Amino acid sequence: MGPTRHIDEPVAYFDAATASPLHPAAREALIAALADGWADPGKLYGQARQARQLFDAARAVFADILAVRAEEVWFAPTGSEACRRAIAGLLRGRARVGRTVVHSAVEHSSVLKAIHDGVEVGVDRLGRVDLAAFAEAVGRDGVAAAALMSANHEVGTVQPLTEAAAACQAAGVPLLVDAAQSVGRVPVPEQWSVLTASAHKWGGPPGVGVLAVRTGVRFEDAADATGPSLPLLVAAAASLRAVEVDRDAQARRLSGLVTRIRETVAATVPDVEVVGDPVERLPHLVTFSCLYVDGEALLHALDRRGFAVSSGSSCTSDTLRPSHVLEAMGVLSHGNVRVSLHRDTTEEQVDRFLAELPGVVADLRAEAGVVGL
C-alpha cells in the first residue's frame, strides 16, 4: 500500500458536479428561514404571511437571475425531479402534436429516464451534439419536445445551444435545457422553452430543483407536483445570489486550475486520454481515462490519499454499465476519473493531486502487470 493521507490533512473534495459544499450564504439563510419560515404560507395569519413573503422573495431571486418573470419559475424537490417533470409536462402539453422527444445521447439520466419515445442524436468525440442531425430530427412529424443540456455533467463539454434552439424554433418544437451543471458557473442560457437546475450543484442545499417554463409554452405540470421545503428554497435562492456575485472571477480561477489539470495529467501520466472539449467547456470540470487501470481501484487509491473524485467507469456504477456519455463519445471508459472543483478548492489541493496521481496510476499498473503493454 502506498503512503496514506496524514491524519490532520483535510480531504480534497473534487466532486462538486455531484454536490458542491454548502455555501456560507445558504447556511445563514437556512437557519434564518427555519426561524421565520416554518409556517404554512397558504394560511391567513401573520406567520403564514411571513412565510409567503419569504417564498415570493426567493422566487424573485430566481426570476432575476434566470431573466424570467416570477410566475415562470417553479420548484421541485430535486434537480432530477425537475427534469422528469419538465419532460412529462411538455409531453402532456403537446400530446396532440406527438409523443417523440429528440435528445442528445449525453443527456443526464434523469432526462433519459423520463423519455419513453425518444430520438437519440449522437455526439462527436468531444461530446458535442451533431447539430445537423439534431435539426433534422426536430423537423420531423410527431416531435413533442427536444432536450439538450447546457453543458455535460461528466465531461464538461458545452453544447451549441444557440444553433440547436434556432432549429427548434424553426420547427416549432419546445426545447428543454437541463442547466444543472452550468447555473452559478457561467451565464444562464437565453434560448430555451423550459430550463431546469439543481441547487446543490452551485452550493445551495440538497433538495431544491428549479423548473422555469416560459409563458406561451404548452406545458401541463403534474396535478400532484410538490416543491421543496420553504427554508431550503430560501437557502437555495440566497446561495445562488451570492454565487452570482463573483461567478466570473471563480470561473476564471477554476478554469485555470482545470487547464493545469488537463495539461499536467496528459504530460505526466502515460497512456491517458483527457476527454471533453478543451475550450468549449465548463470552468470547473475535467475528466480523463487511464488505459489498463481499473476505475474502482483508482477511486479507492485516491480516496486513501484524501482525494474525493467520481468516475464513469462501469465498475463504479450500480448497474455495472459504463457511462453512457463516455460510450456515446467513443472514448475509453475504464480507468476514468472526473475531477470537479468548487469555490473552496485551493491551488495547493490541485497541485498535491497532480503530484500524487502519476504514482498512483503507475502503482496500479504495476500491480496489474500491464507496464509496457
Place this chain on the structure above:
Amino acid sequence: MTETPEVLDCRGQRCPLPVIALARRIGEVSVGTTVRLLADDPAAAGDVAAWCRMRGQEFLGQAGPDALDVRRLT
C-alpha cells in the same frame, strides 16, 4: 479478412481485463493478423475501439454477439 481469426475468450471478465488481454495477444501475433475478442462486459466494445485508436490498431467492429475483431497494424 477471409482467414479464421485468432480467438481470445474473455467472457466473464470485467473491463479493463479484456482490453489488457487483447493488448497482450496483439503483441504476440504477426502484423496483419485479426484477433477476435469474445467479451461480454458492456464496456468492452467501446473500450476496444478506443484502445485501437490509441494504439494505432484497426478496429474491424462487431463480429457477432460479444465478439469484436481487431487487426494488428503496427
